Amino acid sequence: MGMRAARPGGLRREAENPARRRGALGALQQTSWSPRVPNPPGPAVAQPAMAPDPVAAETPAQGPTPRYFTWDEVAQRSGYKERWLVIDRKVYNISEFTRRHPGGSRVISHYAGQDATDPFVAFHINKDIVKKYMNSLLIGELSPEQPSFEPTKNKELTDEFRELRATVERMGLMKANHVFFLLCLLHILLLDGAAWLTLWVFGTSFLPLLLCAVLLSAVQAQAGWLQHDFGHLSVFSTSKWNHLLHHFVIGHLKGAPASWWNHLHFQHHAKPNCFRKDPDINMHPFFFALGKILSVELGKQKKKYMPYNHQHKYFFLIGPPALLPLYFQWYIFYFVIQRKKWVDLAWMMTFYARLFLTYVPLLGLKGCLGLFFVVRFLESNWFVWVTQMNHIPMHIDHDRNMDWVSTQLQATCNVHKSAFNDWFSGHLNFQIEHHLFPTMPRHNYHKVAPLVQSLCAKHGIEYKSKPLLSAFADIVHSLKESGQLWLDAYLHQ
Numbered sequence: 001m002g003m004r005a006a007r008p009g010g011l012r013r014e015a016e017n018p019a020r021r022r023g024a025l026g027a028l029q030q031t032s033w034s035p036r037v038p039n040p041p042g043p044a045v046a047q048p049a050m051a052p053d054p055v056a057a058e059t060p061a062q063g064p065t066p067r068y069f070t071w072d073e074v075a076q077r078s079g080y081k082e083r084w085l086v087i088d089r090k091v092y093n094i095s096e097f098t099r100r101h102p103g104g105s106r107v108i109s110h111y112a113g114q115d116a117t118d119p120f121v122a123f124h125i126n127k128d129i130v131k132k133y134m135n136s137l138l139i140g141e142l143s144p145e146q147p148s149f150e151p152t153k154n155k156e157l158t159d160e161f162r163e164l165r166a167t168v169e170r171m172g173l174m175k176a177n178h179v180f181f182l183l184c185l186l187h188i189l190l191l192d193g194a195a196w197l198t199l200w201v202f203g204t205s206f207l208p209l210l211l212c213a214v215l216l217s218a219v220q221a222q223a224g225w226l227q228h229d230f231g232h233l234s235v236f237s238t239s240k241w242n243h244l245l246h247h248f249v250i251g252h253l254k255g256a257p258a259s260w261w262n263h264l265h266f267q268h269h270a271k272p273n274c275f276r277k278d279p280d281i282n283m284h285p286f287f288f289a290l291g292k293i294l295s296v297e298l299g300k301q302k303k304k305y306m307p308y309n310h311q312h313k314y315f316f317l318i319g320p321p322a323l324l325p326l327y328f329q330w331y332i333f334y335f336v337i338q339r340k341k342w343v344d345l346a347w348m349m350t351f352y353a354r355l356f357l358t359y360v361p362l363l364g365l366k367g368c369l370g371l372f373f374v375v376r377f378l379e380s381n382w383f384v385w386v387t388q389m390n391h392i393p394m395h396i397d398h399d400r401n402m403d404w405v406s407t408q409l410q411a412t413c414n415v416h417k418s419a420f421n422d423w424f425s426g427h428l429n430f431q432i433e434h435h436l437f438p439t440m441p442r443h444n445y446h447k448v449a450p451l452v453q454s455l456c457a458k459h460g461i462e463y464k465s466k467p468l469l470s471a472f473a474d475i476v477h478s479l480k481e482s483g484q485l486w487l488d489a490y491l492h493q
Contacts, residue, residue, distance in 0.1 A: 225426020251347025291396025299489025
């Protein structure tokens with residue numbers, strides 16, 4: 001899921017440790033299935049040969065009787081000590097497994113006590129292999145009289161979405177065009193080379209330096225969209241090659257750790273705009289008051305960490321310009337060192353080695369560092385406006401355990417398709433389709449969009465799509481509105 005693109009390799013480690021696997025299976029047999037009746041003590045007694053019973057021969061052997069659970073029992077196991085979840089009516093105890101989950105402990109824990117069938121399908125590309133390694137976690141299944149998912153979820157919508165996904169797979173829309181992604185990579189490398197040649201040919205005066213910075217910011221933004229494709233396992237059919245190219249693009253071309261991106265981004269996809277589950281809205285409440293519900297709640301609690309009624313103004317100071325150069329740039333090093341992600345750190349070092357080897361001879365050390373932070377400043381503005389236009393103006397709340405489609409649609413919106421919008425946003429202008437089908441290659445989003453629109457129209461769900469500049473403006477408008485709602489609640493409720 002944001003049991004994220006869970007690699008079978010991570011689960012395979014469990015299978016390769018016989019002692020641990022035997023212990024897990026032993027505990028499973030004691031708690032989950034009916035024990036076998038032991039043979040009576042005493043010496044073995046020879047039994048006379050008997051003719052085979054034709055009736056018995058035609059009756060299949062009865063397997064162990066599974067334990068049955070209700071949704072109330074599952075929902076109670078959502079805390080820190082004990083965590084269960086449900087996939088295809090089967091109940092799994094993930095209490096110990098969360099620490100070993102290849103997608104990270106938090107993303108799988110966000111579905112503790114809930115049905116996780118749809119996110120499991122959405123985030124794994126090798127589902128059959130992964131399920132084999134989940135057997136040691138299996139503790140039973142839902143009782144026959146229990147529905148397949150909780151009453152908070154729309155059954156008809158969920159069933160029809162699953163039919164839609166099957167249709168999408170039959171249409172081949174989950175298969176990538178490798179030429180498309182090769183061209184994406186080549187155009188990034190071409191821009192990177194053009195940036196260096198600009199200084200080498202025209203010198204280091206102001207205009208060539210500015211052009212170089214603009215080209216490098218485009219390189220960083222476009223590499224960000226491409227690493228996003230590999231991180232979602234949407235390019236290759238196996239996790240191994242996706243992860244390898246992900247390390248190359250985010251590590252060598254951008255200087256950031258793949259593990260850090262995975263840790264944050266799949267939580268966002270699992271529970272978008274859900275407070276305390278989506279790290280993309282962690283700026284609430286310390287920097288911004290986000291969403292109507294949370295802002296009013298904050299005001300009623302008489303909490304004021306910032307003058308939120310002015311947040312639509314200071315957003316321009318601490319939002320787009322500052323996120324990458326003043327926060328991400330430093331936090332990523334803390335992340336890899338604190339978590340001992342040495343492979344990620346090695347990939348990051350290749351980025352800085354290449355940067356200094358190519359630009360210090362032209363600009364000197366101070367000039368190279370200055371260029372680097374100007375590029376991060378430009379990239380930060382690009383990144384923040386694009387990534388927030390689809391989510392900040394949308395519904396933000398606590399996790400209400402809604403079905404997969406409702407969860408994604410209420411938290412996302414699209415920006416109209418155009419050649420520029422597609423390139424500028426890395427096709428994340430199709431945010432709705434991306435969130436419903438996170439492993440779908442981005443060049444197929446526009447093909448599935450009409451099918452998604454039909455599903456939304458049938459069930460009365462608003463499918464929002466807007467012009468690019470309107471999407472940018474809506475970020476500011478929503479911040480102003482939620483800031484005013486906070487102020488009214490703070491003063492009068």
